[in-house]
Amino acid sequence: MKSVSLKIQLIISTGILLGFLKPISFAKETTKAGTAAAQFLKIGVGAQAQAMGGVLAGISGTVASLYWNPAGIADINQVAWLGTHTNWLADVTHQFTGLVVPLGHHSALGFSATLVNMGEEEITTIENPQGTGLFWDAADLALGIAYAVQLTDRFRIGVTGKYIHQKIYHETAATFALDVGTLLRTGFKGLSIGMCFSNFGGDLQLEGRDLIRAYDPNPANSRNDDVDARLHTESWPLPVNFRVGIAIELIGDTPTHFIRSKHQRVTLAIDANHPNDAAENIRFGLEYEIRRLIIFRSGYKFNEDLVNFTFGGGLKFNLQATQFIIDYALAAYGELDYVNFVSLGCSF
Secondary structure, eight states: OHHHHHHHHHHHHHHHHHHTHHHHHHOOOOOOTTSOSOGGGGSOOOHHHHHTTSOOTTOOSSTTHHHHOGGGGGGOOSOEEEEEEEEOGGGOEEEEEEEEEEEETTEEEEEEEEEEEEEEEEOOOSSOTTOOSOEEEEEEEEEEEEEEEESSSSEEEEEEEEEEEEEETTEEEEEEEEEEEEEEEOSSTTOEEEEEEEEEEOOBOOEEGGGEEEEOSOTTOTTOOOEEEEOOOOOBOOOOEEEEEEEEEEEESSTTSSEEOSSEEEEEEEEEEEESSSOOEEEEEEEEEETTTEEEEEEEEESOSSOOEEEEEEEEEEETTEEEEEEEEEEEOTTSOEEEEEEEEEEO
8 A cells, every 4th residue: 555655646746747847848828927025935045956956845854945845854863054145136135044953753843034135225306316315225034933744754744834024115014924845755766756835825015104195185175184094005915836846866875876876976856836926937956966075066947037057066074073064056147147145054
C-alpha cells in the first residue's frame, strides 16, 4: 500500500508540474499585472534560491524554506539563522532575517521578518517644483511564525502565519496570511517533490489621515460649516501563488545517487508557479558543490518579462562548532539594472 500511495502522489505531482508547460509554451493570455497588492512578497529570499532562478520548493534543510516552502525546515536539526540583503531596483532595499529552532520529534519552529524600505523623498508640488521641505516615505513589513513536522520518514508538512503591513506617507494597510507547504521524499535517487500555497489571506486597504477632506454638503448656504469626509480606497488581494517543485541529486555520496562521488554534489531543481497576478512560469536551477566547501549555482526562468539567466555561488566554512555559509547571486533585469543578492547563514 505504501508503494502504491507513493506512485499515486508521484503521478499527481508530475501531472501538475507538466500542466504548467502548456500555458507557458502556447498561451498568450491577458496580463494580470497590477491586480494584487504587497508586491514585495514576490521578491524571493536567499542568494541560494536567487542564483538558481528561484527554485527551492523541493529543497529542504535551509532557513530560506521559510519563504519558499515551510515544510522544508522540518529537516533542520540544528539552530540555524539566515540574513539577506538586497539592493533592489529603484534604490529600494530588501532585508530578510530568519531563525529556525528544532523542537525534537522531527519538527521545527521558525521565525522570519522581511523589511522593504524605499527611503525618504522630498515632496514637490506645482507651486513648489523644487521641493516643499516636507518628505514622504514608504515601507513594507512581513512577520512570520512557521511550524513544520515530519509526519513519516518521507513526508513533511509546514504552515506559516504572517502579518503583512504596508505604509506610504501617512497611509497604512495591514492583514494576515498563511503559507502551507508539503514535501515528499520519494526515495528514488534523491528525488523530492514540494508544493506550497503562499499568501492566502485577507485584502489590503489603505487608511490614514490624508484621506480625510473638508466637504461642504450645501455650498448654497454660506453659513454652513464644512464637514470631514473620508475618501474611499479600494481593497486589493495579496499576490497568491501556488508553487510545485521537484529536486533531484544527480551526484552525491550515497548509493541512491545516479553518480556516486564522495567530494562532489550536483542538484537539479525545477519549480512551476501559478500566481494570481501574472502568467504561469517555470524555472530551472542547478547547484554544484565541491568538498562541502565551494558551491556554484545557475538558473533560468521561462516566461519572465525581465530576467532569465541567474548565477552565483557560495562558500562554507566552520569556526569551532559553528558552520557559516556566505552566498551571492546576480540577476540582470534588462534595462532596469543588475540586482545583487547577498546572504549570510550559520548553524550551531
